[in-house]
Amino acid sequence: MSDYAGGFWAAWKLIFTLDPDLYEIIFLSLQVTVSAVIIASIIGLPMGAWLAVNRFKFRRYVIAVLNALMGLPPVVVGLFVYMALSRAGPLGGFGLLFSPAAMIIAQVIIITPLIASISHQTIRDLWAEYHDLLISMNATRAQRIKALLWDGKRALLTATLAGFGRAIGEVGAIMIVGGNIEHATRVLTTAIALETGKGNFAFAMGLGLVLITMAVIVNLLIHIVGKTERASTW
């Protein structure tokens, strides 16, 4: 019980004493996660919409694989990205290993299938509703996808938030490709893992509470900016 109380006290102290190390870690966590979510959304949202409006051979199998990739084990992704970015790997020349960029790459690979799959399901339902109208209006394929993404934007927020939730709490892959280097690649989750390993439970719990609070605040902000759950809007 004292660990829990100590955790709250540690969290309180960390936040309100404006601990510079903590704010550096928070900033890097947000930087890595938000960058990954933006990149994954740019790839995943149109991919989901494209899959919803197009009929092609093996479409079912592509969707099944995409759904299966939602459960990609982060450690395995970390391993592949590590091998690709290490000096002997195909992308070794870029010198990205143990940098925030490597962590972003790993997170993008993990969350893109999640965002694409959820957006596919959302857009598929909207496409069933809009199909006749958009065909009747002679909208091109690109115009259809654009209309579906625009009109489904509030529902698609769920897809990006799911991606954010998975990325902000991810530890396995970014530990491998980032290396948890202090003042360079240490983020909240890797710091928690480190402090737990050191037996510093109260501090680890403090960081955990900060992580949870941060995730809730970001979600709330997105809902407020996106004007979701308000009467007379869709």
Add this chain to the structure above:
Amino acid sequence: MVSILPLKLIEASAHMRGKKLVGPVNLTLAPTGFTMVIGPNGAGKTTLLRLMHGLQRCSKGQVAWALPAKQARDKQGFVFQSPIMMRRKVIDSLAYPLHLRGVGKTAARERAAECARNFGLSELLESWAPMLSGGEKQKLSLARALITAPEILFLDEPCANLDGRATREIESILRQVQARGTRLVMSTHDMGQAKRLANDVIFMLNGKLHEQADSEKFFNAPVTPEAKAFINGDIVE
């Protein structure tokens, strides 16, 4: 401007999963007039309209416009029985068909506002389209289909879910639209409405064009016993 009309259906049929829905239909739609498609449930009225508009694939025969089908589609409009409302404000819903044709945002919104005035939707411009009443939704559908000034407008039982007042408003709009030279093709269950609006009538039965005639002739002296029974309100199978 080159017209897309007349429209010719030559031995046109529509199938779904091997089952024939409509056809074979031979039919010519002249460049002007108001054609009413009538018939019992399941007769193929909606499928015929969708076939003409291109929403239903023609599995046999031909649906031939005076212009290639892709160009012809831009000069057509379709109003669905259950209005499909985009998740947008009324003004944006109205402006959308113009965006698709490359009209700039400001110009499209100005034209949308003007169109809304003509349809009595001015006060609803900033309302969310899916939140409108049934009558307002159908008026918006009609306005959206007409904002691009189509040469021909297909209407699939547009008044089926409306009360008398809303039906009267829609009919009044349709008369004005016809007076401006738009070719109208509409399906209905309402014989009174068919008599009030139609220049000519297509009577569908079991997926086939059973009878086609001038409106007055059809209602006063139907040729087939089935058409006669249908006009009298009997059950026709």
